[in-house]
Amino acid sequence: MMASILARYLAPLAFAAVALTGCGRHDDTSPPLKSSPEQIARGRYLAHAADCAACHTATGAARRSRAA
Numbered sequence: 001m002m003a004s005i006l007a008r009y010l011a012p013l014a015f016a017a018v019a020l021t022g023c024g025r026h027d028d029t030s031p032p033l034k035s036s037p038e039q040i041a042r043g044r045y046l047a048h049a050a051d052c053a054a055c056h057t058a059t060g061a062a063r064r065s066r067a068a
Contacts (some may be wrong), residue, residue, distance in 0.1 A: 035043075045054070
């Protein structure tokens with residue numbers, strides 16, 4: 001009975017786990033994306049306007065805002 005359960009359920013799951021271990025892997029050899037100063041300024045403006053720091057800043061942490 002136990003061998004039947006192992007053969008029916010566990011063996012296919014083990015096979016799938018081994019087969020899928022390489023999925024999603026990629027070589028990260030591409031150069032990093034470069035942002036223009038205009039893109040950085042726009043992102044800073046949007047983060048300040050949407051008050052992102054209200055939810056995305058740890059309790060007690062200082063907010064780092066250089067937006068005017």
